[in-house]
Amino acid sequence: MKKITIIFRRAPHGTAQGREALDLALLSASFEQEVSLIFMDEGVLNLLPKQKPEQAGAKDYIATFGALSLYDIDTVLVCSDSLAQFGLSEAELTIALTIADTQTISDHIQLADEVLVF
Amino acid sequence: MSKFIIQVNGAAYASSASYNAYLFAKSALEMGHEIIRIFFYQDGVYNTNTFNSPASDEYDITQAWRSLATEYDLQLVNCVSAALRRGIISETEANESQLSHWNMQAPFIMGGLGELVTGIEKADRVVSF
Numbered sequence: 117m118k119k120i121t122i123i124f125r126r127a128p129h130g131t132a133q134g135r136e137a138l139d140l141a142l143l144s145a146s147f148e149q150e151v152s153l154i155f156m157d158e159g160v161l162n163l164l165p166k167q168k169p170e171q172a173g174a175k176d177y178i179a180t181f182g183a184l185s186l187y188d189i190d191t192v193l194v195c196s197d198s199l200a201q202f203g204l205s206e207a208e209l210t211i212a213l214t215i216a217d218t219q220t221i222s223d224h225i226q227l228a229d230e231v232l233v234f
Numbered sequence: 235m236s237k238f239i240i241q242v243n244g245a246a247y248a249s250s251a252s253y254n255a256y257l258f259a260k261s262a263l264e265m266g267h268e269i270i271r272i273f274f275y276q277d278g279v280y281n282t283n284t285f286n287s288p289a290s291d292e293y294d295i296t297q298a299w300r301s302l303a304t305e306y307d308l309q310l311v312n313c314v315s316a317a318l319r320r321g322i323i324s325e326t327e328a329n330e331s332q333l334s335h336w337n338m339q340a341p342f343i344m345g346g347l348g349e350l351v352t353g354i355e356k357a358d359r360v361v362s363f
Contacts, residue, residue, distance in 0.1 A: 118354060133276070147348055147355075149351060230354055232360070
């Protein structure tokens with residue numbers, strides 16, 4: 117088992133990055149890896165509610181974030197600076213997660229065996 | 235010596251990612267390191283399109299991967315779902331979908347994301363491009 121950290125850095129729907137990052141996260145977890153997620157930069161926009169991806173011709177993978185705990189993905193960090201940049205507060209986010217400052221994120225990355233950035 | 239797994243996410247010719255991945259892989263192998271497999275994900279699956287036809291004075295990345303695979307008995311694995319949604323299909327999928335053409339063939343093979351994850355588990359390091 118390895119500690120795999122997947123970082124979401126891109127806004128959803130404009131590219132397939134977020135969707136394919138989530139696919140990898142769930143698959144890794146189902147292969148018994150210890151998976152954690154970090155949302156930062158435009159990646160925090162994945163966490164907003166009421167998205168209508170079909171209108172952009174994209175699959176609604178956003179709803180699947182709700183299933184993370186079923187896959188035992190319990191460590192989900194979101195960058196506080198990135199939230200502030202987009203004027204977002206924790207109350208607006210769709211899933212339970214931990215607001216983390218850059219030092220906490222840096223410390224977490226240090227503990228990971230592998231870090232994959234999308 | 236280290237064991238690597240290499241993930242290629244960048245499309246052929248759209249970015250330098252795949253060429254950098256190729257150079258890294260080649261250098262690592264020449265230095266005696268082991269590469270468990272090259273895993274093509276996201277737009278990286280475009281590297282495996284048999285129909286890639288660059289001009290004769292341009293670098294042929296698909297052929298470069300083929301040659302490297304032959305020389306070092308290297309596994310070149312596409313993420314099948316990433317490939318299918320981008321129109322990269324093998325003869326098997328073409329037959330299943332009753333299509334008359336396909337654009338991926340050996341030494342490239344289709345696999346699942348699981349092959350990336352099991353590769354990561356066995357490797358000392360995954361390197362993404």
